[in-house]
Amino acid sequence: MSALLDVRDLRVSFPTADGVVEAVRGLSFQVEAGKTLGIVGESGSGKSVTTQTIVGLTQGAETSGEAMFDGRELLAASPEVLRSIRGAEIALIFQDPLSSLHPQYRVGWQIVEAICAHETVGKKAARGRTLELLRRVGIPNAERRIDDFPHQFSGGMRQRAMIAMALALNPKLLIADEPTTALDVTVQAQIIELMKSVQEDFGTAIVMITHDLGVLADMADDVLVMYAGQAMERGARPAVYRRPHHPYTTGLFDALPSRGRGKALLTPIPGLPPSLIDPPKGCPFHPRCRFVFDPCRRDQPPLVAVDGDERHRSACWLPPTSEPRR
Amino acid sequence: MNTASNGEALVHLRDVVKHFPVGSGLFRRGGGEVVHAVDGVSIDVRRGETLGIVGETGCGKSTLARCMTRLYDLTSGSVTFDGRDISLLSPRDLRPFRLEMQMIFQDPYNSLNPRRRVGSIIGDPFAIHHSVDGAERKRRVQELMELVGLNPEHYNRFPAEFSGGQRQRIGVARALALRPKLIVCDEPVSALDVSIQAQIINLLAELQQQLGLTYVFIAHDLSVVRHVSDRIAVMYLGKVVEVARAEELFARPRHPYTNALLSAIPEVDRDDEVARPQRILLGGDVPSPIGPPSGCRFHPRCPKARERCSVEEPALEPKDGAAAVAACHYPVEPGELARPA
Numbered sequence: 001m002s003a004l005l006d007v008r009d010l011r012v013s014f015p016t017a018d019g020v021v022e023a024v025r026g027l028s029f030q031v032e033a034g035k036t037l038g039i040v041g042e043s044g045s046g047k048s049v050t051t052q053t054i055v056g057l058t059q060g061a062e063t064s065g066e067a068m069f070d071g072r073e074l075l076a077a078s079p080e081v082l083r084s085i086r087g088a089e090i091a092l093i094f095q096d097p098l099s100s101l102h103p104q105y106r107v108g109w110q111i112v113e114a115i116c117a118h119e120t121v122g123k124k125a126a127r128g129r130t131l132e133l134l135r136r137v138g139i140p141n142a143e144r145r146i147d148d149f150p151h152q153f154s155g156g157m158r159q160r161a162m163i164a165m166a167l168a169l170n171p172k173l174l175i176a177d178e179p180t181t182a183l184d185v186t187v188q189a190q191i192i193e194l195m196k197s198v199q200e201d202f203g204t205a206i207v208m209i210t211h212d213l214g215v216l217a218d219m220a221d222d223v224l225v226m227y228a229g230q231a232m233e234r235g236a237r238p239a240v241y242r243r244p245h246h247p248y249t250t251g252l253f254d255a256l257p258s259r260g261r262g263k264a265l266l267t268p269i270p271g272l273p274p275s276l277i278d279p280p281k282g283c284p285f286h287p288r289c290r291f292v293f294d295p296c297r298r299d300q301p302p303l304v305a306v307d308g309d310e311r312h313r314s315a316c317w318l319p320p321t322s323e324p325r326r
Numbered sequence: 327m328n329t330a331s332n333g334e335a336l337v338h339l340r341d342v343v344k345h346f347p348v349g350s351g352l353f354r355r356g357g358g359e360v361v362h363a364v365d366g367v368s369i370d371v372r373r374g375e376t377l378g379i380v381g382e383t384g385c386g387k388s389t390l391a392r393c394m395t396r397l398y399d400l401t402s403g404s405v406t407f408d409g410r411d412i413s414l415l416s417p418r419d420l421r422p423f424r425l426e427m428q429m430i431f432q433d434p435y436n437s438l439n440p441r442r443r444v445g446s447i448i449g450d451p452f453a454i455h456h457s458v459d460g461a462e463r464k465r466r467v468q469e470l471m472e473l474v475g476l477n478p479e480h481y482n483r484f485p486a487e488f489s490g491g492q493r494q495r496i497g498v499a500r501a502l503a504l505r506p507k508l509i510v511c512d513e514p515v516s517a518l519d520v521s522i523q524a525q526i527i528n529l530l531a532e533l534q535q536q537l538g539l540t541y542v543f544i545a546h547d548l549s550v551v552r553h554v555s556d557r558i559a560v561m562y563l564g565k566v567v568e569v570a571r572a573e574e575l576f577a578r579p580r581h582p583y584t585n586a587l588l589s590a591i592p593e594v595d596r597d598d599e600v601a602r603p604q605r606i607l608l609g610g611d612v613p614s615p616i617g618p619p620s621g622c623r624f625h626p627r628c629p630k631a632r633e634r635c636s637v638e639e640p641a642l643e644p645k646d647g648a649a650a651v652a653a654c655h656y657p658v659e660p661g662e663l664a665r666p667a
Contacts, residue, residue, distance in 0.1 A: 214549075256520060268521055268528060
């Protein structure tokens with residue numbers, strides 16, 4: 001089965017006054033139709049830049065590689081083509097719904113406008129669809145709230161409105177960039193349940209970007225762990241979560257406070273993520289890795305199959321066998 | 327953070343109320359309405375313990391912290407710190423107490439003045455309280471930097487030259503400068519990445535051991551609060567609805583709100599073969615604190631609410647002989663727990 005989105009050897013760099021920032025350095029991944037890929041990584045790992053580049057939102061960046069979406073190459077596509085895809089076929093939602101909604105226009109109007117920009121429908125029909133969408137995402141009193149301004153919505157409701165807008169044109173792919181980070185856990189749980197039910201109803205594929213391993217445990221089919229612009233590990237979520245191989249992935253799990261560990265000190269990953277202006281030679285994680293040995297400093301490890309599982313791959317020079325997480 | 331807490335209260339809050347007038351200022355547009363940010367909270371912070379405070383946005387946890395440290399004047403109620411009632415002290419009379427209670431804030435980017443050097447930021451408390459100056463101050467600041475894991479040679483750098491985690495260390499050093507007894511940490515790690523977050527949590531734990539500090543730890547990440555706290559207070563709409571030892575609160579919540587909050591935690595260690603217990607999804611949003619619901623404030627969203635709940639406000643009291651206290655007429659039964667214990 002060919003993937004809905006197939007990204008190969010993506011490289012993105014930004015020329016800055018301090019030098020060229022290599023934000024994404026040779027990243028490949030696939031998203032299958034109707035499935036959820038979770039991209040996890042820390043600040044500056046390149047996870048947001050990756051998705052923004054795919055939809056043509058990184059201006060001034062130097063890009064190479066290819067991104068096939070549903071039979072079309074996105075990186076070489078013209079701005080017009082991208083504009084027609086963005087919103088209609090690939091929808092995006094972001095962390096902060098207050099700054100993604102225009103403060104001076106009514107919520108309903110903004111969704112109507114998105115529909116009218118891509119389809120030839122009357123305002124009235126578009127409004128009817130908007131109302132239905134707002135109901136679908138669980139806005140109470142939708143017929144009244146449709147004419148509210150964004151500031152009259154709570155944080156959770158704004159994110160629901162953003163999801164309604166994203167779904168308005170029935171996209172094939174929804175890119176959600178930290179959609180629940182600014183929300184309370186209770187609201188976060190509501191939004192995750194909503195995204196899962198929407199995926200079931202509409203068959204939308206989702207790319208979920210987050211730094212929260214817990215959020216992905218609840219919804220991702222596949223997981224991609226990024227560090228310093230590269231894939232450290234990827235595979236089916238249960239495989240990566242139960243038997244993580246890469247020391248960075250295990251480090252992320254170990255740094256979490258979890259139950260049954262009492263008040264013992266946590267195990268942080270020492271040091272800081274590297275600068276991407278002059279990234280370390282070899283494996284980018286080697287300066288912080290506790291298993292570092294000679295090859296790590298010299299050569300960049302390829303993504304190899306772990307435990308013979310072709311889907312579960314890890315970019316590490318250690319033997320490709322994993323152990324279950326404690 | 328398990329230093330011996332001998333049960334004696336360092337801070338003692340009684341019926342603390344903090345209301346904010348709506349639309350105060352020139353035009354008074356609120357028509358006399360008030361936000362009931364904190365509405366009658368009584369709780370002790372014991373010497374040497376870490377008291378966690380959790381709750382959704384707008385439940386009043388930060389306001390409570392600011393009342394506790396008297397950054398806000400109370401509307402009514404009292405705060406006793408180290409045996410002395412400080413609720414009505416003037417700013418001048420408060421000064422000696424300010425030495426003993428400090429705060430660490432969430433955002434290490436906005437809580438440090440970008441134009442001042444790190445050395446002078448950390449040295450500020452000494453300057454403000456005229457305790458030491460000159461070479462002695464520099465020596466003390468460098469000592470503090472070393473204590474929190476910063477390179478003392480970076481004394482003359484600006485905050486922009488540090489990463490988020492290092493900046494939070496600067497905030498910790500500043501809070502420690504005057505050897506306080508109490509540190510109120512308001513979301514100290516929420517802005518940090520997981521790997522860095524663990525560094526700061528460990529640092530706070532080690533400092534508590536070394537210096538015998540008492541912490542009030544506010545965070546919305548429940549697994550972090552569970553890890554650091556000896557006891558946890560759960561707040562909802564300006565009220566404390568449950569207080570229990572950390573492990574007990576997670577294993578056996580009594581208040582339906584606590585139960586719902588715990589069930590919302592995304593679980594990394596979830597087992598795919600075992601079906602996850604049905605999440606208790608709370609309907610709607612937190613009601614407005616301007617006109618909070620009658621009776622139990624949680625009743626409009628509570629799965630267990632009955633008529634009594636909308637009329638009679640439940641008292642915060644022990645449930646079935648446990649040490650935990652909860653404010654609920656119909657506490658959670660063992661069969662209704664949202665998470666496996």
